[in-house]
Amino acid sequence: MNFKSVKEILTAIKNKDVSVIELTSNYLDKIKERDDELNCFITLTEELALNKARKIDEEIAKNKVRALSGLPIAQKDIFCTKNIKTSCGSKMLDNFVSPYNATVIEKLNNAGTIMLGKTNMDEFAMGSSNETSFYGPVKNPWDTEYVPGGSSGGSASAVAARISPCSTGTDTGGSIRQPASLCGICGLKPTYGRVSRYGMIAFASSLDQAGIFTTDALDAAILLKEMSGYDEKDSTSSSVEVPDYHSYCLSDTNHKYTVGIPEEFVKDLNDDVKKVFYDSVKVLEKVGCKIKTINLKYTSLGVSAYQVVAPAECSSNLSRFDGVRYGHRSDNSSDLENLYRESRSEGFGKEVKRRILVGTYALSAGYYDAYYLKAQKVRNLIANDFKDAFDQVDLIIGPTTPDKAFKIGEKMNDPIAMYLSDVYTVSTNLAGLPAMSIPMGFKENMPLGLQIIGNHFDEKNILKISHLYQQETDWHKREPGK
């Protein structure tokens, strides 16, 4: 059983060429075979998956077919799942069983998907290598000495290794696109507000957005439709209409996109990445795109502004973890102050503590104007930069990451080097824009990603241009070890 895409799986189920129970068992077997090595999953939900598979098979027998009937999926362990452990990659929530489902989980469950398990991630989504997880690092299936990227490393690695056909992720500063790039798959971060954040454990609330990993753009189009839409439980979710992305990708409309390449995205690239990137530009020209050089002059300030805004919001969001109502509770506390302090100190890892401290510093009396307020103004500069760019072009492209994946352990003691690996991704979060990484080639046998950024709520054209690109290339079809 070797399906190449979500679309193939859905067609086979609908045509009764394969039963959902066979398919689910097959993926669970693949996970058991590979996951000791890759460490993609924190929790495997085998029994639940098989029960749901039987239920969907009964529905199919009665010709009741939902949009994603029988599709196996891996869910990032940041999404609350009712009666199932939801750890967020942290010791703090190692004992947490959610009493409710996140809206993303609810929507995908209702569409007929089968959850295979909860995937490993950087602790509270804070990391770019999946090395900060309480459950150990995830390995890159292209070479297990290398990181898969982060924070959604488990979700990306599972899809790249073909042990799950698709998975969910979240992206606060690149946490979908960067691992997609380093693992050679597609990763889509929608516009802020496109997908509900209800039940998605908060890191930085004005930046966080849920999205997906797939092997090709058409699969991402299918899944995005089912995940998106206004949710009364999330006041920041958008009521902008959700189009049929898949039909739009396949429509005959002959788009002649004007595509911008920011000088700031390519000027410091090493020769190998530059060559792969410009080869992909030639493909876009071949499919009819007009290429234009543009400027996003505040790109270099993106990481700096992000490293104020995200920790500030994180220090506020993570203040809820007090050891009292849920999560880790210290046994070594004699008074309430100590209970808070010890529970938090034992429950959080090094990187999470570091970000809480930076955020607390930026928000504290005497520093607020110099750091937080200033960073919010820089955020506006960056958003205006994009606004001006989208007056000239339809879409913006660049490499997703400055280089291929790095080795496990290589950057763990150098937080600045780790933060700078997100240099091309953080600005889109600050501006709330949608963006996607798709495979564009290799450097020394490790994958590289092409980032496509669109205007607010223009996911459909990101997906369409990606589909056009993937009709001309086969990078997205390459599998590790083959």
Added chain:
Amino acid sequence: MDRKTIDKLTHLSKLSIPENDVDELIINLENILKLIGEIDAAPTDGMEPMAHPLDFNQPLREDKPVKDINRSENQNDTSKTKDGYYIVPKIID
């Protein structure tokens, strides 16, 4: 960044840092402050601070009670409860 500042920040954020990690933390935080200090030079005169990426109106739901998760389900994640209340160390002598 010095020991005194670290003490203030850990007090505010209810965290403690192991003694032998403090020196490394000071170096890392100094480097991070250097990185974020690059925003100092940005030309932001007259620029409004941006707290949110989209220009949303706050939607309001109808002002009527809704049934949400019940308390006992919510309290399943800790054994330290009594009569629906959370148990914490004694606060008042």
